[in-house]
Each structure stands twice: as structure tokens, then as C-alpha cells.
Amino acid sequence: MKKILVIRLGAIGDVILTSAPLLNLKLSFPKAEISLLTRGYLTGLAGMFSGVDNLLPFPAKASALDLFRMGEYLDKQNFDMVVDLHGNIRSLYLTKHISAGIKVRYDKRWFERYQAVKFKKINNSAPHTIDLYNTAVQRAGGKVFARRPIINLPFNRPRQLNFDRAKKTIVIAPGASYPTKQWPKKKFAELAVEIYKGLDCNIVLVLTQSDADFANLTAGIPPEDKCLFLDANLEKLAAVFSESDLIVCNDSAMAHLGSAVGTPVAAIFGPTHPTLGFAPRGIKDIVIQTDEKCRPCSKHGKKQCFR
Incomplete structure (x- = not known):
């Protein structure tokens, strides 16, 4: 496994949750180059995720032509694996457009979520979105290590708050x-x-x-x-x-x-x-x-x- 593409275009919270499966992919395939396709305004944040080697910005308001061009570009990158953690029409199109040997998509639990909203069927043991992401990682042949989101801040970053540290x-x-x-x-x-x-x-x-x-x-x-x-x-x-x-x-x-x-x-x-x-x-x-x-x-x- 040489090149892996992970797709999660938005939103902010959902992209933060991808930090766990991204780390799991890197730990499972340490020699692979992992790229994350996400909205351009999220690349700064995603740059602090462990395991991401390349960030590919996607336009916030992409036209059909933008989508086609992105598909053409991605197909030329020779990815061995595509992991779709979004599952919408854009990510489905891009995944189909790319000639990769392994393609997996996360299960959005659409029917269970529909039942929860429509009929108020509450399942208190329902899997978290991170668990669903990690299931996709497992289907791709990876292992699960991280089950919580994680961001690595620069060690030498300047302090943002000037409060009395004796107080909470x-x-x-x-x-x-x-x-x-x-x-x-x-x-x-x-x-x-x-x-x-x-x-x-x-x-x-x-x-x-x-x-x-x-x-x-x-x-x-x-x-x-x-x-x-x-x-x-x-x-x-x-x-x-x-x-x-x-x-x-x-x-x-x-x-x-x-x-x-x-x-x-x-x-x-x-x-x-x-x-x-x-x-x-x-x-x-x-x-x-x-x-x-x-x-x-x-x-x-x-x-x-x-x-």
C-alpha cells in the first residue's frame, strides 16, 4: 500500500472526527502516503491531524466543472486506496472516478437515523460516528487504535491566554x-x-x-x-x-x-x-x-x- 486518499469535505465537527481514523490508517499502513481531501478553509486545522501527509483543498462552493476537474486530478495521482468518510453525492462521484484497487465507504446508518428522527426510536448504544469511520478502516484492512478525536498542537506555540494560572x-x-x-x-x-x-x-x-x-x-x-x-x-x-x-x-x-x-x-x-x-x-x-x-x-x- 503506497498511496491512500481519505475524503471528508465538511463540516467542521465531522472533519475533526476524522482525526481518529486517519491516525488508525497511518498506524496500520505506516509506509503509505495519506492524503486528505477536505474544504479549503479546514486545511489549517487538518494540518494538525496525525498521519496526514498531504492536504488537498476542495472549493467551498464547487461547481460541476470543479468536481469533474478534481476527479480528473485525483485519478492521475495513482491512489491504491480510497476511503470515503462522507458518503454524499460529491464524494461518491469522486470515488467512482478514481481508479483505485480498494474503495470503502463508511456506513451512515441512514435508516436507523431516519427512525430516530421520524419515529423517535432511541438507541442509547448506537455507534458513534468515529466507530462508523473506524469500521470503514477495518474493511480496508486496517486496525483500530484511536477511538477519540485528537489534534496535535505545536509544542513551541505561544500562549494565547494571559490569565492568572492559579484560577480555573x-x-x-x-x-x-x-x-x-x-x-x-x-x-x-x-x-x-x-x-x-x-x-x-x-x-x-x-x-x-x-x-x-x-x-x-x-x-x-x-x-x-x-x-x-x-x-x-x-x-x-x-x-x-x-x-x-x-x-x-x-x-x-x-x-x-x-x-x-x-x-x-x-x-x-x-x-x-x-x-x-x-x-x-x-x-x-x-x-x-x-x-x-x-x-x-x-x-x-x-x-x-x-x-
């Missing part, structure tokens, strides 16, 4: 891919203030422009004990999370990023559910949820709540 540092990240997946900002702000008062700790706010007003809701936390990161890139956030003691977030990419750097995560799940396979996978991670009969509302939490 708690990250509050109220964002999510869809508004329906976000616990109310006001509740998050109240929680941040309560945590600060109860633990006498440092508070880090991870925000985007869409929730920049959140900082004003935490006026009860003195400036010297509070730090704001607005629209920070994923590489910087990975370093920030590694210097922290706890990440409090929604069901979002931030949960997987925290797990990948080894920081405990408390993830709030609303319309989604761990049975779908996307819960944070760290040793000390927890999911905060209520057993509403209508959950999960949808696979990715995009649909509006009917209640």
Missing part, C-alpha cells in the same frame, strides 16, 4: 450551526456569570459576529477575568481550548474541538440527540439534555421546533 479557566461558546441548536444567549450569559461567581475563575467567550452582543450580557464579570475571541480561526481556538479547564457549548464543532485537545466538554443538546452519533467523545465529556418525547427534531437540528 472556563470557555463559554454559545454559537452553533443553526439558531435552533443554540441555547438562548441570555441563558448562556447568566450561566457564565454564575460560574464566575461560584468558582472565582477566568471566563473565555468564544463568539462570532452574529452573537457579538453576547459580551454585553456578561457585564457582571470584571474585564481582568474575562477574555473575548471574536471570529477567531480554528487553529487559534484549538490552542485556547488546550489552555482551558472546561468548554461549555452547544451541540457544535466547538464540542469536538475541545475533545480533540483533551479539555473536558459540557455540551448542551436540544433538537439533536446523541443517538445520531455526534456527541463529544472525550473521556470526561458530558451531554446536558432533557428527555423530550419529540427529540430528535431532525438529524442536524435545522428544523424549527413545532412546539
